[in-house]
Structures are given as structure tokens and as C-alpha cells.
Amino acid sequence: MKKVICLLAFSLISFGIMAQGIYITRTGQVSFYSETPIENIEGINNEVTSMINADTGEIVFAILVKGFHFEKALMEEHFNENYMESGKIPKSTFQGKIKDLSKVDFKKEGNYPVSVEGDLTIHGVKKAVTAMGTLTVKKEGISVLSSFDIQLEDFEIEIPSLVADKIAKEISIKVNCAYKPKS
Amino acid sequence: MKKYLVIGGILFLVIVSVLGYSLVNKPHRSVKEETAIEVAASDLFSRFETNEEGSNTEFLDKTILVRGEVAEIITNQEGKTVVILATDNPIFGVNCTMDEEPKDIEIGMIVSIKGICVGYLSDVIVNRALIIK
Numbered sequence A: 001m002k003k004v005i006c007l008l009a010f011s012l013i014s015f016g017i018m019a020q021g022i023y024i025t026r027t028g029q030v031s032f033y034s035e036t037p038i039e040n041i042e043g044i045n046n047e048v049t050s051m052i053n054a055d056t057g058e059i060v061f062a063i064l065v066k067g068f069h070f071e072k073a074l075m076e077e078h079f080n081e082n083y084m085e086s087g088k089i090p091k092s093t094f095q096g097k098i099k100d101l102s103k104v105d106f107k108k109e110g111n112y113p114v115s116v117e118g119d120l121t122i123h124g125v126k127k128a129v130t131a132m133g134t135l136t137v138k139k140e141g142i143s144v145l146s147s148f149d150i151q152l153e154d155f156e157i158e159i160p161s162l163v164a165d166k167i168a169k170e171i172s173i174k175v176n177c178a179y180k181p182k183s
Numbered sequence B: 001m002k003k004y005l006v007i008g009g010i011l012f013l014v015i016v017s018v019l020g021y022s023l024v025n026k027p028h029r030s031v032k033e034e035t036a037i038e039v040a041a042s043d044l045f046s047r048f049e050t051n052e053e054g055s056n057t058e059f060l061d062k063t064i065l066v067r068g069e070v071a072e073i074i075t076n077q078e079g080k081t082v083v084i085l086a087t088d089n090p091i092f093g094v095n096c097t098m099d100e101e102p103k104d105i106e107i108g109m110i111v112s113i114k115g116i117c118v119g120y121l122s123d124v125i126v127n128r129a130l131i132i133k
Helices: A002-016 A073-083 A161-166 B002-024 B041-050 B052-059
Strands: A022-035 A040-053 A058-064 A091-098 A110-122 A125-137 A142-151 A170-181 B037-040 B063-075 B081-085 B094-098 B110-120 B124-132
Touching (some): A022 A058, A022 B081, A040 A142, A040 A170, A058 B110, A091 A125, A110 A142, B037 B041, B041 B063, B041 B124, B052 B110, B063 B094, B094 B110
Parallel strands (some): B037 B063, B094 B124
Antiparallel strands (some): A022 A170, A040 A058, A058 A091, A110 A125, A125 A142, B063 B081, B063 B110, B081 B094, B110 B124
């Protein structure tokens, strides 16, 4: 996990000056949604750090688990203490590549459908995922929208049987980030 | 005797459900009222940069009062204001997501911000933040 952060920082420092194509955000949004007949639970994080290298298609996300907010304080407490163990495992990361980079013209404004493939690390468990999304090139930078589903058991997140009816086994994740070119 | 048992039983049920309800719906932490650890932005950042694990033990989930110079003001995806406090690092700093819209702040001002430290990415992240004069 530390490697991803190092990579992020290293990329910024080493390529930031040379290449034109580094885009960064430190206020990206990632949210997740659990839907069951008993209760819907939404967690939102607005302090996602992410970087896109337009030259190579590399895309990196880093997120602090304790930065997720919930409607109810108790949900936030259970999420951190019981399910995600955020005291022990404070970060989640994604490190991947835009597969169809050649279809994106970073100099031309517009919406480009993309698919991203890479490693998602949640709760200390790394898993390969593919997500579809839209990359929008604008005057002031680029933005990325994506949503995909994950299975809790893939990341060894255990839900006690007492509350099993209240938490979906499949969680939908939404990404909403606005990037600025790294000057 | 039976009557008292019934009344007692009802009272017991009422108390349990009130307690249960307030437990499930207990309020979020109040940053305003919590005692804060005071620290300078540059000091906080360099401590996380050099010793993340130790700094997590010291600051993670704690209310802090961090003082520094406003380097950047950003609006996040939810429309909330994020104030970045300058550190010795040229790119990264202390990233504070404000709970209330801050008034009369501009780049270059020295401010004290109270909030909960949620950890270190490339920035040190503080949220539920308030400007304390």
C-alpha cells in the first residue's frame, strides 16, 4: 500500500516537470452503497487522492477508510471498528491502467467511455477488478465517473450473522473525481 | 400485585426501547466540544512523512487544532470548502474539509483549524473541520 503512495509521489516529482500529461486530485469522491430490504447504507469519502498519467494511462487512487461519512454515527463506528478495522488498516488503494487509452484525446473536449483494469486493495486484500467509466475532457481539466460492484467476501470483510440482513453482500461503488493538470 | 408487574413490565420495555433508539441514532462527534491536540501544520506533516505509523497512533481519529498558512482553497465534489495548509513540502500539505462554510479566509492568511485527523495519503487529511480564530 505504501508502494502506491510512493509511486504517486515519485511520479509527481519525477514526471511532473517533464511530461504534460499528469492530472491530479486530492478532493475526489468515492462512495459506496449497500441496499437491503431492511436498511440502505451509504458511505461517502470526499478526500480521495488520485492521479492519472495521460501518457501511459496509469491511474492510481488512495483513500483513507476513516474518511467515510455515514448518515448515522453508529454506522460509521461499526464500519470502522468491526468491518474495515481501519485502526489497523487505514487505507484502501487502486492501481491500474486505462485499457482503451488510444480512444481518448486529452486535447479534445468531450466524453470518452473507458474501461480500467487494475488491483483494488480493500481491508488489506488485493483483488483484480475491471470497471467501466466515463472520462470527460474539459477546459479546466478532466473528470472521471465510474461505478462497479464488489463482493464483501472477496475482501475478507466479515459481517456478523446478527446484522447480516441489514448489509448487502454485494456493494456498489461510485467514483466521481475532478482532476487538474499538475503544473 | 399482578397490576404492578404489568406496569413494571411496560416501563421496562419503554426504557429499553428509548435506550436502544438513542444508541442506534446517537449523534456524530462534536468537534466543537472536544479537546484538541495543538500542532503546527508543518510539524504535523513532517511527522507523518517521517513516521506514519507512530503518527497514526498519536493523531488518528483524534481532534486536532492545526495552525498554518492557507495555501489553497478548493471546492470538493460535494460543494464543501477544502482548505489546504502549507507545509515545507512544495506540493502537499494539510488537507482540511470544512464542516461549515468558512468566512473571510484567503490564501496567505494564518489560520487555526479544528478537526478530526483521519490519516495520511500524500496530504495529511483532516475533516469535520472548523476555523477557530
